[in-house]
Amino acid sequence: MPKEKKQELNVLLIEDDNNKAEVLINALDCSQYCIRHVATTGMSLLKQVEQLQPNIIIIDVESPNRDILDSLSILSTSNPKPVVMFSAQGDTETINATVKSGVSAYVAGGVDPERVRSIIDTAVAQFSAYQALKSELVKTKQRLSNQRVIDQAKTWLMESKSLTEKEAYHRIRKMAMDNSQKLEDVAKNILSLAQLLEKSS
């Protein structure tokens, strides 16, 4: 079987200290990773993250800029990125044991290239799995809430128009088809109308 060529990953390395950065760059296989090293902070860093759209970010665990990256995953205004953190201190192993969100992984600085690579690969894989799970969860939630809205609209129609459940459902479906709208959007309209009527009565 021919060797599958791995897709090159864009890596953004954030590090003020050039010596430290060099250790990491050397540890990473340049044929597999396209590494961009920046030493900026604050707003200029945020701009670079947005501009470069890296696949993965590597940052010192003690960097104040970590909160910028953390906020990108919490506020998810832009695409969250897997973040790998390195630390000169030995406490990274302990931290790793508890950080399993898939968003972050810790790596000790100056370890052998083989390990750095495997940690980064794992981080990317974990992150993708985590993101897939997260978006699945959002979809499920959306589905559930759509169903709830439709049920409420049905109930309102049944009570106010003395329809059977089946009739109420057909009514909503017909309106949706006539106006080429989604069922949940029709249901939402019915409910806001119901609210309006209740307020005025």
Added chain:
Amino acid sequence: MNMNHHQFFELEIADIALGFMPLTDCAPLVVAYELGYFADVGLNVTLKKQYSWATMRDKLHAGVLDVAQFLAPMPMASTLGLSGEAVNVIAPMVLSQNGNGITISTALYEEIKFSNQIHRIDFPISAALLKPIVEARKESGSKLKFATVYPHSCHYYQLTSWLTQNNVAIDDVEIVIIPPASMVEALQSDDIDGFCVGGPWNAKAVRDGVGVTGVTSCDIWPDMPEKVLAMREDWQLRYPEATKAIIFALQRACNWLTHVANRFEAARILSRHPYLDLHLSVIAPSLIGSCLVHHSLSPRHIPSYNRFSVEGIDTINKPELFHGEWLLSQMVKHQHIEPKQAQETLIKKVFRQDIYLSAFGSPEAKNNVAVFKSTKIGL
């Protein structure tokens, strides 16, 4: 008076790693260390300076730090697992109230005067004055940009409260997260139009002539917890006496900070290299109740700009149910959590006033706290 408090606590552990952020309101932690209050209860505390809330959180979760200074909403965020794995973190003590401010660029300050056709602006500045600018930017397809320090923070919620209370929609501005130490530079380089941050960074912007501090957190929602003492729930269960001793020592520090004169001394300590490493002239003002507003205007007098304890009031350091309710309501409002996650059981699980009270459980301990309240302990 030679006070030896070893007898109160049968410590299970003496060596404690305590994480703090180099901000003005880390004063109780630094004071307890520098004035020997930790040592008095038999604790050997190492203060560990941290540079980001995310790393502070990860280290506390992992046990690299035993206890830490957290933003008030963070223990609940940890317990709910809002960023990473859920870890039960408790807050058995409130360390400070207030302390934040919103600073706008001098350019925006001038633009406010121009677009509202006024010659002077009253303080606190109303966000309503931003409206014509927000509208004008909308037409040109841009937005005013504000920065704050962390999503799950009072800063974030205070910034949005200030805007929405004056009918400026959050969606009509842009909010970014950058570290406190990057704020002044970002304002100077016109990358942002304003920020909401804690001391000493508001005062620094005014001193440098790049910003105008328009509002303090006291103007937006006063006297809510700002920073809390945080630890893992299982850490407290393992070391209940050490927990009490830490609270006891920190309460002594907070009480010492009641007096303005002592707070100035605290500013001197904080300005040293291991702590904030900044000039006294930017650290002292908020601690002594002065809010610098503009480089050519007199400061505003805001007595509780940084509050750690209040004379005459029983205690502001006990975590209260309504504190938690307020913070959760903010988290719901910003869709950081679902309404159904805002449970009273969560608040009671996190805001542990029972542990706070137990630190002063013995009658002897209670008497001694009373002594600290009325005695000015010199350096």
